[in-house]
Amino acid sequence: MLAAILIGARMKGIGLGVMGMAALAVYIFIFRMRPAEPPIDVMLIILAVVSTAATMQAAGGMDYMVRLAERILRSKPSMITLMGPLVTFCFTVFAGTAHITYSLLPVISEVATRKRIRPERPLSVSVIAAHLGITASPISAASAAMITILGGQIQLSHILKVCIPASIIGILAGVVAVWRMGKDLDKDPAFLAKMKDPEFARELDAEHTTTRKELPRGAKTSVLIFGMAVILIVLAGSFPSLLPSFPPGPANLSMNANGTIKMAAVIELVMLAAAALILLICKVQTIAVARASLFTAGAQAVVAIFGVVWMSATFMKANEAAIEGALGDMARAAPWTFAIALFLLGILLFSQAATTKALMPLGVVLGIAPPHLVAMFPAVNGDFVLPGYPTLLAAIQFDRTGSTHIGKYLLNHSFMLPGLVCVSVSVAAGFLFAGLLW
Template sequence: MDIMLILQIIVLLGAIFIGIRLGGIGIGYAGGLGVIVLGLVLGMNVDTKMIPWDVVVIIMAVISCISAMQLAGGLDYLVQIAERILRSNPKYINYLAPTVTYLLTILAGTGHTAFSMIPVIVEVAKEQGIKPSSPLSIAVVASQIAITASPVSAAVVYMTGALEPFGWSYPVLLAIWIPTTFIGCMITAFIMTLVSNLDLNSDPVYKERLAAGLVSAPKGAQNMEVTKSAKLSVLLFIIGVIVVVLYATAISKIGGKPVLIENVKVNRDSAIVGIMLTVAALIVILCKIKASKIPETSVFRSGMTAAVCVIGVAWLGTVFVSGHTDQIKALSEEWVKAIPALLAVVYFFAAMLLYSQAATAKAITPVVIVALGITASDTSNVYMIVASFAAVSALFVLPTYPTLLGAVQMDDTGTTRIGKYVFNHAFFIPGVLAIAFSVALGFLATAIFG
């Protein structure tokens, strides 16, 4: 390892550390700072073409549509439905909480929808005398892993486009990723329920906060009046998601032949952006909301913050990866071919630094495809990528992701906390387990479908 590589790694990690300290949108800003230092000081090639613009555009389109639905009351309506599910069997909150956040992410294509569920999970857990940290940690992890199974997420749209030329179609990939990731989360919930001390009253931090009057009493179910506009906005959004799935399936190829549409004029990326913006327009018109107020919604603010973070951090990571493609190819060819599961480890560590499932997939996958000698005529190693995809969800490792921090801040019992050693937080073990099970199931599923 030469001195220049060492300096480049220091800049990469240093920029990420500064971003963590700044928090929020500052992570994206620090990424830009790191890019400048890598380019001007350390001589690496820098180009704005390295920014995953397609990923950013999809995130912005989906978030803008969900924001319109939120303004129309649709998101509150979905949360109310989810709350009823949680309260219907509160003793099983460790399973129901991640199920709800997983399904919301599958539908919306963003894990930020978990924000709306965190207060509900805390309330139901307190009512049952269960430490909120247990269902919260699994639920937040599930909302991140579900990104790799959502038909409208930027990560899935990119990966299906990258893998389809090698014989893995959009519907087949969803048929693998959805059950493997969901079952992985449920197995994790089962294990954490078995090994965790769920008794809220036994937690010393909770006792201290309760004595100090810092813990609010459970409020019970919150019944809100649901307007016609709220229901209509949800219906329009669901129809939009269904149209995306149907169109993406129609232009996919199975066995080298198109499912339905042969002469594709609108590719998958363009379709999802166009459909989401169209749905947003219909929500504004039919639900009679003011478009000028959409940027004021919480979903819009958090989503656009995420987009800037992707621009900065993904750009930083891509610049570094592009400068060391040959070394990465050599390592991938030697290690991953020997032990296929190591690709999941590569995705895992890249994701914890790049802060985005889609950005991680786009930075690492093309290099791995070349390193493994994958071509249209030799697709024998593609299964490794398909099976390992869930590992790009390791955004929980560093306790800086918005939904993770939101869970810590909103749990007034103090059971969901970050340890003094940074990595010893409530989300680490559930996250590692969920990814490990999802990847293991992925290898099993690819053996069947392959």
């Protein structure tokens, strides 16, 4: 299993998925393991949410949101180290994906450079904040996985009430940790040496006055429709009594045995209905949705989760008794230790959703209380440790000063300190809020 994960992570894209399937074939046909249930529910949620987000992107909604964020970031340039991560966090919570940060990172870097603030500071913590936004979003694939795993034991509102404030506290701690990280640009020998090049200095401080294309007429409308869909999902998850109920019957992908509708089905229905409204009202061509970058990224995520989660679930199910016997007592005596396992698997899988779906069921088997599992949810954000995640590489690329970097020893990179601080403080704060909530 570890070999498949490591090889798949190096392949990137759909690599995790196809290598997971290869390992699963070995499990079934050679080791004769009984295959577990594939993660169909999470895959369908990802397809629904990503399709709607891509429809909003095709309508110009993403561009409108990025321009709104740019105005916020440029309004307080001296506070970019604080404003940058808060903006990326909020936008990820709303959109359910960290891919929106690709358009924000160059703005953060430019604003910091103009104020001669070391860009490494806001860029590093902004990337980590975007990742934390995934585990605090009501429509992210990771949150959907938590709802399906703990269905009936927690509501969506429980996740939001714990993870949103806990993540904000973790982000603020990360901002404090990087506030004086590295030398200021006017005291950095490497930067001062670059500034001796007249062309570099002129380009660095040049006013970027490139003419932007006009937003489509339906850009703001698409954001409004998407936002209304998010609000409806939050209401449905927080107040299940609002949903229709039916006579008890056999459970399936959309219905529980007691006749209630599963939250996963609600997310899929509301999101795709919102996509239909955007297509009709904003007059978006369906081919433009299929070509959107978010749709491509979502398709890769579905394949990756399909293979690696099905493989991991089969392995866990076949070895459930041995794992429970080895780890059960420790997890029940000190539940926080399970957060370490979540973090380590997050490092390998490069996916919050895949980590959640693969390992959170083990937490249930080990008897860890649902409030504690929710508190540890931010620990799945371990994808910054190995500097190969796209958002990390993008931040390094957009920093023209070179302050944001990968260290000589690979792990001593710009994102390690804010990442460890943000995630650990978020988990600690999560236990605090979970204790107050339950």
